[in-house]
Structures are given as structure tokens and as C-alpha cells.
Amino acid sequence: MRRIALLGATGSIGRQAIEIVAGRPELEICALASGSRPLDALAASLDVEHVQVGGDLAELLERSEPDVVLNAVTGFAGLPATLWALEHGVDLALANKESLVAGGEVAAAAWRRGGGRLIPVDSEHSAAFQLLEGPEPETVHSLVLTASGGPFRGHTREELQDVTPAGALAHPTWNMGPKITVDSATLANKGLELIEAHFLFGLPYERIEVVLHPSSVVHAILRLRDGAALAHLGYPDMRIPISYAVTYPERPATPVPALDLAGGLTLEFGAPDDETFPLLSLARRAGEAGGTLPCVFNAANEVAVSAFLAGSLPFLGIAAVVEATLEGTESSPAVELDELVGADRAARELANRLVSAHEVGVA
Ligand code: NAD
Ligand code: MG
Numbered sequence: 327m328r329r330i331a332l333l334g335a336t337g338s339i340g341r342q343a344i345e346i347v348a349g350r351p352e353l354e355i356c357a358l359a360s361g362s363r364p365l366d367a368l369a370a371s372l373d374v375e376h377v378q379v380g381g382d383l384a385e386l387l388e389r390s391e392p393d394v395v396l397n398a399v400t401g402f403a404g405l406p407a408t409l410w411a412l413e414h415g416v417d418l419a420l421a422n423k424e425s426l427v428a429g430g431e432v433a434a435a436a437w438r439r440g441g442g443r444l445i446p447v448d449s450e451h452s453a454a455f456q457l458l459e460g461p462e463p464e465t466v467h468s469l470v471l472t473a474s475g476g477p478f479r480g481h482t483r484e485e486l487q488d489v490t491p492a493g494a495l496a497h498p499t500w501n502m503g504p505k506i507t508v509d510s511a512t513l514a515n516k517g518l519e520l521i522e523a524h525f526l527f528g529l530p531y532e533r534i535e536v537v538l539h540p541s542s543v544v545h546a547i548l549r550l551r552d553g554a555a556l557a558h559l560g561y562p563d564m565r566i567p568i569s570y571a572v573t574y575p576e577r578p579a580t581p582v583p584a585l586d587l588a589g590g591l592t593l594e595f596g597a598p599d600d601e602t603f604p605l606l607s608l609a610r611r612a613g614e615a616g617g618t619l620p621c622v623f624n625a626a627n628e629v630a631v632s633a634f635l636a637g638s639l640p641f642l643g644i645a646a647v648v649e650a651t652l653e654g655t656e657s658s659p660a661v662e663l664d665e666l667v668g669a670d671r672a673a674r675e676l677a678n679r680l681v682s683a684h685e686v687g688v689a
Pocket of ligand 2: 448449450451519
């Protein structure tokens with residue numbers, strides 16, 4: 327039996343994880359956590375002993391003694407759980423990319439000390455993880471992450487001026503929680519994923535590339551030094567990477583149908599539009615600068631996305647708030663969780679001031 331602590335149980339990833347676990351007799355959920363109710367009915371139906379709404383995730387993990395932590399919380403709130411699993415050498419199936427982005431260097435150090443497994447759930451990173459299991463490291467030239475481009479792919483800045491939350495939430499290929507769906511529309515999601523890939527695979531930023539690929543069938547491509555490129559394909563269905571992460575290295579069957587090749591597949595690629603969607607290059611710069619700046623990028627983005635969803639910030643204001651928050655913040659080294667919590671709080675305060683003062687130049 328593998329005992330899974332499922333954090334973020336009521337969300338998009340959480341619900342799909344419950345479906346995967348229900349289909350596997352060797353998997354059992356030992357703990358459930360979410361940010362808000364209802365969770366009791368779910369816990370009763372799954373017969374789970376340790377249940378928690380909000381509160382201290384590390385304490386829940388301590389108590390429930392899982393074999394695998396599936397971190398599917400959204401945002402910086404997932405960081406203590408990521409650090410707990412890495413520090414204790416407990417397998418971490420990580421969907422909560424924000425924790426690795428904000429906590430990168432601290433998490434990397436905890437992972438080295440703990441020595442456990444970190445299996446990404448994010449589809450591109452699950453694909454990259456699988457691709458990287460083959461070739462010798464010195465033969466790897468670079469990693470390519472694909473981006474659908476979201477609902478506003480091909481739009482001009484002018485056309486983006488008055489897009490609504492409802493428009494941003496209508497993702498063409500993936501059905502996900504609201505925060506990541508808005509991040510996909512701004513390309514901040516691919517920025518977060520770039521930093522996530524850097525910390526997961528230890529690749530320098532200049533060896534991680536992002537390409538647009540509207541149908542989301544190719545999840546990642548590994549370029550090798552001889553000019554060959556290996557690709558990972560699959561329908562955009564998170565049950566595959568969730569199953570892979572919680573059962574690694576068994577890879578049992580899932581309910582997802584096989585790719586229909588005879589029916590035809592569209593594999594189109596292109597360059598992202600960095601001018602219209604600046605959050606990808608802002609993330610790259612924050613990642614390269616390192617220290618607390620990825621944490622600042624993440625915090626400002628979380629604040630700006632909530633403000634956009636609440637109707638108090640225009641779509642183009644999201645990137646403007648993140649850029650102004652980064653400009654208004656000095657980078658400092660991040661060694662301890664406390665330093666990250668401080669950097670996160672300061673960045674949120676600045677970003678909130680920028681949102682409410684409308685100081686950001688949204689042209
Ligand atoms: P969601 O909004 O649907 O669900 C988030 C879950 O986190 C909910 O259960 C919520 O109650 C819980 N939560 C929020 N704050 C919490 C807190 N303080 N303590 C405990 N639980 C808390 O989000 P989602 O789409 O499932 O995404 C979850 C994570 O997975 C995000 O980091 C996202 O970027 C990542 N991810 C999601 C997808 C996807 O297809 N949905 C794909 C790749 C990566
Ligand atoms: Mg992804």
C-alpha cells in the first residue's frame with residue numbers, strides 16, 4: 327500500500343487524483359487538505375482519517391505519515407508542504423509549481439538533504455522527467471517546454487485591453503483551476519514553468535526554451551547534441567501525469583484513451599509573442615537574477631491575478647503590476663523559509679498598493 331497525502335483535494339488536480347487513486351487498489355489516501363470547505367463529505371466517502379481545512383500543512387503531514395505527498399494546493403501556500411516532503415525524503419508528487427518557483431534554492435537544498443524523489447505533475451515537466459530518464463546527461467543539449475498560448479493567442483495588445491475574466495477563463499485545451507487558467511492566458515504560467523524546470527532538472531535558463539504549440543499534444547521536447555530531438559506526446563489530460571507521479575516507477579494503465587493518430591493530429595509550433603505577453607520574459611529575468619526575485623515574481627503575479635479575477639485590475643495590468651513590483655524590489659539571497667515568507671509578504675504589499683493606486687501604466 328502507498329499512503330498518499332492529497333493536499334488541495336477539492337481542486338482540479340485534487341479531484342482527478344481522487345479518480346486515479348480510486349482505480350488502484352495499491353493506493354490509499356491517508357490525508358486530505360483543502361483551503362476551504364466542504365471536505366467532510368469527501369473525507370467520509372473516502373474513509374480518510376486525517377482531514378484539514380486551512381491550517382498548518384506540515385503538521386498534517388507529520389501526523390499522517392504519508393509515503394507520497396501530492397501537493398496540489400494552488401499558490402505560495404503550498405510551500406511548507408513542499409519543503410516538509412523534500413526535507414524528510416518523502417516522495418513528492420508536485421503540482422504546486424508556485425512553491426518550487428518561490429522557494430527554489432531553499433527547496434533544492436532541502437531536497438539534497440532529504441534525498442527523496444521529486445516527481446513533477448505539471449504535464450510539461452512530467453514529460454521532461456520521462457525524456458530525461460533516457461539519454462546520458464552530457465548528450466542533452468536543451469529542453470523545450472510547449473505552451474498552448476491560451477485563449478488570447480494571436481491577440482494584439484489593443485485587443486487585450488478589455489478582455490474579461492470570463493474570456494481569460496475559457497482555455498482552449500486544458501480544463502484547470504482559475505489561477506493557472508489566467509496564468510496560461512498571460513503566459514505567466516510558462517514563466518513559472520521555466521523556473522520550475524530550472525530547479526527540477528538543474529538546467530541553466532539558456533538551455534530551456536519555450537515554444538507555442540496550440541493543440542497541447544506535445545508536452546516537451548528534448549534536444550540532443552547530435553541534432554536529434556525526442557518528444558513526449560499525449561492528450562492534454564492531467565490524469566496521465568498525476569498517475570505517473572503517484573505510481574512512479576510502475577506506470578499502470580489509466581482511463582485516458584490512446585492517441586488517435588489515424589484520425590490526424592495537428593502539430594504546429596511557433597515562437598511566443600514576448601511583446602504582447604511580457605510575463606514569460608519577466609519570469610526568465612527573475613529566474614536568472616535568482617535569490618528572492620522568483621518569489622517576488624510569484625507573489626506579485628498571485629496578487630495581480632486575484633485582482634483581475636475580482637474585476638479590480640485590467641488584464642494588461644497583471645504584467646504591469648508584476649513588472650513594477652520587480653522593479654521596486656531589491657533581490658536578496660534566500661536561504662531560509664523565513665526569508666521567503668518575508669519577501670513574499672513585502673512583494674504582496676507592494677503589488678496590492680500598485681493595484682489599488684492604479685499606479686501601473688497600462689497603456
Ligand atoms: P484549484 O484552484 O482547482 O485547486 C486548488 C486547491 O488548493 C483547492 O483544493 C483549494 O482548496 C486548495 N488550497 C488553496 N489554498 C490552500 C491552503 N492554504 N491550504 C490547503 N489547501 C489550499 O487549482 P488546480 O488547478 O487544481 O491547481 C493546483 C496546482 O496545480 C497549482 O499550483 C497549479 O499551477 C498546478 N497545476 C494544475 C494543473 C491543472 O490542470 N489544473 C496543471 C498543471 C499544474
Ligand atoms: Mg503545465
